[in-house]
Amino acid sequence: MFSPMLLYALATVVVSSIFISLYRKKEKGAAALPPGPRAVPIFGNWLQVGNDLNHKLLASLAQKYGPVFLLKLGSTNLVVVSNPELATQVLHTQGVEFGSRPRNVVFDIFTGNGQDMVFTVYGDHWRKMRRIMTLPFFTNKVVNNYSGMWESEMDSVVRDLQRNESVKTEGIVIRKRLQLMLYNIMYMMMFDAKFESLEDPKFIEATKFNSERSRLAQSFEYNYGDFIPLLRPFLRSYLNKCKDLQSRRLAFFNNFYIEKRRKIMSGNGEKHRISCAMDAIIDAEMKGEISAANVVYIVENINVAAIETTLWSMEWAIAELVNHPTVQSKIRDEMTRVLGDAPVTESNLHLLPYLQATIKETLRLHTPIPLLVPHMNLEEAKLGRYTIPMESKVVVNAWWLANNPAWWKDADEFRPERFLEEEVGTEAAVAGGKVDFRYLPFGMGRRSCPGIILAMPILGLTVAKLVKNFQMRPPQGLHEIDVSEKGGQFSLHIANHSVVAFSQ
Numbered sequence: 001m002f003s004p005m006l007l008y009a010l011a012t013v014v015v016s017s018i019f020i021s022l023y024r025k026k027e028k029g030a031a032a033l034p035p036g037p038r039a040v041p042i043f044g045n046w047l048q049v050g051n052d053l054n055h056k057l058l059a060s061l062a063q064k065y066g067p068v069f070l071l072k073l074g075s076t077n078l079v080v081v082s083n084p085e086l087a088t089q090v091l092h093t094q095g096v097e098f099g100s101r102p103r104n105v106v107f108d109i110f111t112g113n114g115q116d117m118v119f120t121v122y123g124d125h126w127r128k129m130r131r132i133m134t135l136p137f138f139t140n141k142v143v144n145n146y147s148g149m150w151e152s153e154m155d156s157v158v159r160d161l162q163r164n165e166s167v168k169t170e171g172i173v174i175r176k177r178l179q180l181m182l183y184n185i186m187y188m189m190m191f192d193a194k195f196e197s198l199e200d201p202k203f204i205e206a207t208k209f210n211s212e213r214s215r216l217a218q219s220f221e222y223n224y225g226d227f228i229p230l231l232r233p234f235l236r237s238y239l240n241k242c243k244d245l246q247s248r249r250l251a252f253f254n255n256f257y258i259e260k261r262r263k264i265m266s267g268n269g270e271k272h273r274i275s276c277a278m279d280a281i282i283d284a285e286m287k288g289e290i291s292a293a294n295v296v297y298i299v300e301n302i303n304v305a306a307i308e309t310t311l312w313s314m315e316w317a318i319a320e321l322v323n324h325p326t327v328q329s330k331i332r333d334e335m336t337r338v339l340g341d342a343p344v345t346e347s348n349l350h351l352l353p354y355l356q357a358t359i360k361e362t363l364r365l366h367t368p369i370p371l372l373v374p375h376m377n378l379e380e381a382k383l384g385r386y387t388i389p390m391e392s393k394v395v396v397n398a399w400w401l402a403n404n405p406a407w408w409k410d411a412d413e414f415r416p417e418r419f420l421e422e423e424v425g426t427e428a429a430v431a432g433g434k435v436d437f438r439y440l441p442f443g444m445g446r447r448s449c450p451g452i453i454l455a456m457p458i459l460g461l462t463v464a465k466l467v468k469n470f471q472m473r474p475p476q477g478l479h480e481i482d483v484s485e486k487g488g489q490f491s492l493h494i495a496n497h498s499v500v501a502f503s504q
């Protein structure tokens with residue numbers, strides 16, 4: 001009746017439940033763990049809290065259990081931090097202790113067991129990868145070099161919309177065109193390469209690979225095998241799917257983009273001319289600082305960390321602007337008042353505070369990575385008056401920090417004015433200065449997002465150019481567009497890609 005595999009799994013589950021309850025008894029005598037719901041053997045709290053551990057569910061649990069609580073999810077500990085004081089400790093004061101990353105069975109596959117930068121443990125490898133990536137991607141010089149290219153990619157979106165009559169009334173799923181724009185921006189910066197159009201077979205392939213990677217990695221479907229290692233044999237076909245996708249995807253990056261740059265670099269002889277980010281990364285490889293695998297995982301990281309997050313934020317900003325036409329008018333008025341007929345450019349964005357406030361408000365209300373990328377403590381650590389067992393997954397509920405009505409006026413309203421009134425001076429800072437730990441869309445400290453230096457101007461410029469050239473409205477027959485959300489393991493995007501009408 002039962003397969004030998006299932007019988008084996010059940011038997012091992014029973015035996016290990018005895019061991020785990022012995023272990024838990026021992027734990028009880030140790031220093032205080034953070035509060036949390038009572039856990040049962042084997043499953044911990046998993047059956048109570050379910051699979052979808054999203055920012056809203058975790059915020060409601062924080063109201064019950066407090067600003068730091070512990071969930072046992074099978075064999076893993078999840079520690080959830082929900083107030084600014086404790087967030088300061090995790091990200092700043094004890095940034096080293098909590099500076100590592102947990103991976104799970106699926107992320108092990110997608111990062112080659114941490115050969116990348118985003119999901120690698122805190123230590124020398126991470127430090128080296130972050131240093132090597134900084135110069136070609138995350139400096140003011142890079143912004144200056146590339147902002148002209150960003151602007152012309154954005155102008156090309158505006159021209160496409162102006163040429164298309166049907167977008168005026170029927171509207172268009174704007175995500176697709178913005179996706180092409182962002183791929184072009186990032187692939188130009190990485191490889192000095194771009195895609196011809198939405199129909200370009202390479203663009204179709206790249207987006208397919210990346211969206212399938214996101215679907216498989218962000219799904220909650222594999223939790224059972226992740227939380228309960230004994231059930232992992234049942235995940236085999238899921239993991240094989242991930243492995244197969246990843247090997248084809250990395251081969252695509254390698255064969256069509258990285259190898260091309262390698263050839264150009266070696267053709268240049270000893271004196272490498274660095275023309276794009278990949279040349280600088282390959283240069284580090286040639287000097288023996290990183291391996292060929294590290295090179296390809298940097299490309300993998302940028303494809304996910306840079307393109308998708310920025311695209312989600314753009315979709316959120318546009319959806320809110322469609323539903324708030326007065327915000328569009330205010331941005332337009334500000335541009336006319338401050339810039340007159342001059343075009344909006346990266347260098348004059350700082351003169352447009354209302355535009356900046358709109359971007360900040362979008363990232364507050366719809367934090368694209370609401371729980372940040374999970375952190376981990378390699379050793380047992382203290383947090384407040386609690387002991388955090390070693391190798392716990394520690395998440396900071398950045399969405400709740402930015403949306404808790406106790407700390408924000410009219411927290412659930414889209415109101416950019418707040419950043420010019422009661423929240424003037426609240427910035428999305430990731431280091432230095434006076435950081436407001438209620439507002440962390442890019443995290444803070446060692447593992448914070450280095451891409452903020454690119455993401456903020458790219459978002460500001462795109463929104464400015466669309467608002468300057470169009471009235472963005474719901475398509476004919478609708479009064480508002482749907483802003484329901486869809487979350488993943490740690491992503492938050494709009495559930496239904498908006499159809500938006502662009503009239504002049």
Ligand code: HEM
Nearest residue numbers: 118305306309310313369372373442443447448449451455
């Ligand atoms: C609106 C756009 C973006 C948002 C909201 C965002 C947000 C974040 C967040 C919350 C983290 C984790 C912080 C933590 O764990 O404490 C992160 C990490 C990271 N982001 Fe971004 N990001 C964005 C765009 C970008 C871009 C454009 C790039 C690159 C070009 C980028 C590259 C990275 C990298 C490499 C990390 C890992 C840092 C590390 O582990 O040391 N991100 N991002």
